[in-house]
Structures are given as C-alpha cells and as structure tokens.
Amino acid sequence: MSLLPDSIRTRTTVAVAALSLLFLSVIGASLDFLALDRGEAAVFQEAQRAATNWLGTFQPGSTPPPTAEGRINLLQLVDSQGHVELATPAAAGRPRLATVQPPVDNRVEDRVVCPRHGPCLMIAAIRVPPLETREIWHGDPHFIYAGMVQPPLLASHLLESLTAAGVLLLTALIAWGNWWVGGRTLRTVEGIRSTMAEITVSDLSMRVPQPPGRSEFAHLACTANQTLDRLEEAVKQQRRFASTTSHELRTPLTGLRTSLEEAMLYPREVDPRQTIRDALSVTQRLEMIVDDLLVLARLRAGDPAAHEPLDLGALVRDEAAAQTGGLPVEAHVTRDLVVRGSRIQLIRVVGNLLANARRHAESLIEVTAERVDGYAVVTVTDDGAGIAPADRERVFERFVRLDEGRRREPGGSGLGLAISRDIAHAHDGTLRIEDSPRGARFVLRLPLMDPPPGRPLSPGVPAWRA
Template identity: 45%
Template structure:
C-alpha cells in the first residue's frame, strides 16, 4: 500500500535535480501569478460587464420611453422583450402599472424611484423577491411625458455575481493552466541550458586526479555567474596544483635532508665495526650525536611547520616588541656584536613564544652571515609595527630574496658557514609572520641582508 507523508515528500523533493526543482518552482510561481492576476482582473471585468449590461438595459428603456411618449395612452401595446431585456415596467404618475413585460405582468412596481431635476435618467439598484431566482436588479429608468404628466419607464436586468458567469472560473482555469505549462517548459529548457556548464565542470573535475592536476574546467561563453564559478574553480586548481607540487618538493627535500645524516651515521658505525679494536668509539659517538642533533632539529622544525600550516591557534595577547627583543638578546650566547635600536610602546597582538622563535631564527641567520655586527630595530610605520634585523655580511642577491624562504633552501654561502643547518628557519619565520597577519620580506640595504617584519599594531 502506498502511503503519503509530508516528510517523504520533502525527502523526494530534496533528491530531485536542480533542474526539476527550478521547473517545479517556476510552475508553482506561474500558477500563483496567473491565478492572482485572474483574481485581480475579476473585479475589473465585473465592472466592465456590469457597465455593458447597464447600457444595454438603458437602451431598451430609452426606446420604450420614446414609444410611450409618441403613442397616446389609449394605444399602448404590451411591451415585448427587447435586446435581451425582459424585465420592463411602465408606471404612470399615480404609481399604476400601465405596461409590463411578460415576466412582470401582474406585478407591482419593482421600483418607485424617479429621475429628479432635469435629468431624465435614473440609475439605481432594486432588490426584491418577486422575480424568481433573482435577488437584486440593475435598474435604469427614464422619465416620459404623457399628456403633460410624468411617467417612469423602468428596465431591469439581474446583477452579475462576483464570478461574472458560471463559465468564467473554468474558462480562467483553462487559460491559466496552459500558460503555466508553457512557463514551466521554458523554465525547464532555460535551466537545462544554464546548467550545461555546471555539468561540464563536474565531468572535468571528476576526471582530474592527483596525478593530473594540470587540467582545467572549461570557461563559459558569457561573462556570468557560471563563468565566475569556472574561473574560481580554475584558480583553486592552480593553488591546489601549486600546493601539491610544493608538497612533493617538500617531501623530496625532507627525505633528502633526513637521509643525509642517517647515511652519515650508518657509514660511521659500519666503518667502526670493520675494525672494532682500532675504532675510536668516543669520536664515533660524538659524531653520531651531532647527526642525531641535526635529525632532531629537522624533525622539530618540520613539526613546527606542520602546526603552523594546520592553523593551530597560538596565544593572543599583547606583546611589546621592544621588551621581546631585549629578552631574546639577553638569553642569546655571546657572538657577533648586536646593536639594538628599540622604540618603546610598540605593541602587537600575538603569541610571544612564536614571535620569539621568529626573532631567534632571524638572529641565527644574521649570526651566520654577519661579518662583525647585527642591528635590530623596532619602530612604527603607517599603523604597522616594524622589526628589522640587519647584518653587515655579503647580503643576498635580489633574485634569491624569495628563494631563501622556501623550505630546505640553503644558499652556497650558508652551507659553507653552517653545514648543520636545516634550511627551515626562514620558512618558519615567514609562516609565523603570516599567522600574525603580517609579512616578512628582505628589503634593499647598502650592505648585508635586511629582513623586515611588519605586523599590525594593536588599535587603541
């Protein structure tokens, strides 16, 4: 047995395609719109039809009035049905019926109103129960002078019901339904044509795999919302392809950098095991500890990058950059001379630990490349807190200033100065800057490398 429930209808409706739902919505809106239009037009048509009947009735009354004035009272003939008007009465000045149509023969006057003033016409409504099947009548009267005395000629016609005619509702429905069907058909064809690009985008996306990210969805011929969708999808695919390529490169570089210390430690152990009696196990252990430290640093940096990329939220607290720099410089071991130019009152919102890690990475980088001195500056510029770390080393070529922020990127000078670096410090520093809504760039300088961090100030 088939059962019906609102919940089942909702589930079925939700399973419909967009094209079907749009067509159904168009059909329902068309039915409602055309139906409302028909209802709004009904009073207008009722008024027009009533006016037509009134004038038709007036024409019949006017002709009877002419005949009454022309013929003497003694020669008055029975009133015949004229122009569909079969309710007519001729009443003299004493209220007696002198003539009447067959349906009103023997009936008293249905109206006693008279045309006043110089106007010979009377328009009114008469309600009576003397005419079977009729409650109220449109009444038109004309004054006629018979023998110098005023008579009234009344013509009546039944008032129209609000629906005008029994044929009007079905005729309206027969007119609304085809129009609604045509509207639904047009909506179906329009939706199918409009959704064709969506199907093309879906099919293309279904065929794109992780090994074939170079494909793009087709753009539309018209610059509309669907074309904007295709453009956005292609931009997303561009970013995805770039991210996947970066991830592959990152995995390759990470495996290479992790394999190097492991290979070195394995070689050291195998070499010592070939001649265990002659091996310097203390030196072998020291070198293995250095390799393990390098592995530990790489793993720690990878974990930090993974947390930053995953959007792991840090603490949000006011951080005074001048105080942060002072504390970091106090903790650092003695090395190259550091000159601090710190402006007090430069406060940002962020994670003090992560910002300390950023500063430490910049100072470590400057320590490796500076000849004699490092300059750290804290200031403000256009609503931004500015932290600069400048060394007096050889500097970085303009075409390599973005490359140093890529993971595991180590320039030749960096490898010569510190073979144990991970190549992740500057990448981590930039990720921390971006996580704080800021930027980390290398700006031109007369000498050395000038790293500039900009973070929004706390709005007062």
C-alpha cells in the same frame, strides 16, 4: 538529475507554476466578473431605454403597441392584475415576463427570470409614472416589462471554461519557459560539477568552464578556478617538500647507518665511543630537522597560536642582550612598539635572524626596532659578505643553504629562515632582505596596534640607520 524533486530546476518550476496559477486564476476570475457584469449592465440598459422610449409614446386615450429595438424584442404592458394588455410579436402569447412590480419610490428593477420551460430572460421592470397612470388608466398601476433572451455567453459557463483553459495554458507555458531557462542557466553549474568530478589529486590541471560576462555563475567559475590554482600549487609544494625532506633526511640516516655497520663489521678497527658520539650528533641533527619540520607544518596548516599585545621593541632588546659570547650586538630600539602576536613565535623569528647574522658577520651585528608608517620595523644587519640579489628569495625556501652558510655551520637544517617568514606572514607581516652598504640586511615588518589604554608612550631612543 533535473527531474529529481529536490533539484533546483524542479523546485523553481513547481513554485513558479503554482504562483502563476494562483495569480492568473485571480486575474481570470476578476476579468470574468467584469465581463459578465458589463454584459448584463449593457442588456439591462438597452431594455430600460427601449421601455422608456415606448413609454414616451403613451397619450391619454392612445397607447401605441410596442416595437422591438435592437436586441430588445420582448416588451409587454401589464396591469396591476397581471394581465398583458400590449406586447411585441415575440412576447405575444406569453404570460407576463416577470412578476416583480416595482414600488413608486423605486420605479425600475432589473431581473433575470428563468421560467420552468424555455431559456432564461433578462427583464427590466418599469412602473408607469403616476401622471400617466391617472390620465390613461384612472390611477390603476401599470408596468412595462422589456428584455430579451439571456445571451449564450451569459446563460452558460462558456466564458469561465475559456478563461480556465487560458489560465491553464498560460501556466503551462510559464512553467515550460521557467524549465527551459532554468536548464540553460544551470547548464553552467552542471559543467562545473562534471569537471570537478573528473579532477583528481593526481591531475589538478583541469579547470571548470567559465561563462562570459559578470554573472554569479561567472564569479563562481572564476572562484573555483582560482581555488584549483591554489590547490594545484599547494600540492606541488607538498610534493617538492616531501621530495626535499626525504633527501635531507636520507643523507644523515645513510651516514648513520654506514657508521653503525662499520662498527659492527670491524669492531677491532672502529672506536665504539667515537661511533656513539657520531651517532648522537647525527641523531641530534635529525631531531632538530624533525622539530623544525613540525613547526613549519603547523604554520603552513594555519594552526592558531595565542596572540596577545606585546612590546616588540622590548622583545628585540631582550633577545639582543641574551646574545652573550661571540660577536657584539648593537641594539637601537624604539620603545612601545605594540604589536599583537605570539611571543614564542616572534622570539623565534628574532632569534633566527640574530643566529643567521652571527653565522655570517665578520665583526659586528646591528639590530634596530622603530616605527615606520604604522608598522613596527625590525632590521638585523651583519657586516659579512652579504647575499646576492638572485639568492635573496631562495634563502627563504626550505632546506636551501648557500655555500657560505654550509661552510660556516655544516649542521644547520636550512629551515630557520623559512619558518621565520611563515611566522611573519601568520602575523600579517613581511620578512625580506633589503639592500645594505655591507653584509646582509633582514627586515621584519609587523602592523602596529594601539597601546593599552592608560599607558603613555615612552620617548624612544633614536633608531640606527643602515
């Protein structure tokens, strides 16, 4: 896998190797240039010093022969015609070392001379000053050539070859280091990948290995494990939901089938009209359960609903007023409780809470809507038997119905409160049961939003306190 051309390890190694080769080549070429330049400058400086020292010994009528100084073993005194008058033993018998004759205004010139036969020479050509020329040679120009055989390091491409070899070796080491580090770094990703490949829907208990520290890979592994936790919990919920749903649907279907079979087997003993009425009643309950299941599935799937600014207080007041017949409903509503949400879904929440309160209340239902700490808070309180603290979360589960609820309304689906809580969560709010002196108190909290511009807040009615 790591050798694939599109793998991160291969691509980064190739990129690092290419950049390293480029930079090291530039650095190596610069170092070569500096080394060669300084080497040549040092040789020419020694040659000029040797020639100057010899020139300092010239006297009228006396020109001593030259002597070698250090590496500078080639010295010649040449007249204007190119005849060699004096020379060191190493330069004796040679023709003049160079043909260049520096002018008066530029008395020193450096040259690399490569004769047809033999090695190249590094020569410093110096014109004898006019004073010495007049006093010693009556104005005939003379020239001193000083130098040496070009050193092997400067004469050959050895330095360039060594530098190129060093650049390639360093590039290879950098590429290998990147490959090794990349392999160790991506080992965590490979562990995550291999573990994820083994995870199936039937077994979501496995978790990816999480490296220590707070690196990006550690965060990736942590996020992957958190996602697997949520996925495992979601699958468990789906399985529980499927099991509970099949049970809830099987009961009325079994009763319906039994009733129809009795009508077929005993036509003279069973009233067909009553059988049809019972079947219609069961069918109506099944239809209600299926509709609630579809709503709950859409909410759990996160299907978006059209949200708009709406006055929650007015909505609560209208729903409370629509509760005609049965027990009275007292509403205490603060106006201009502007929230952003789906009108149909929030009407369903308030309607479910009022229906639940009507089912359990003894004589009165009280509803309030007020503003508390940036939230619109709607409370629905009944004066019934209340809900035990141990059951306050259970009633929001699907198909959960307490004994009191089954007694008062046997045909309920047990999905109303679960749907209401999901709608509250879809609106970034909460729905829960809080303490109450008597009965049950359901509290819905939704975040407020600023009212539309140009619309002043109306004074509210004092809210009822439980």
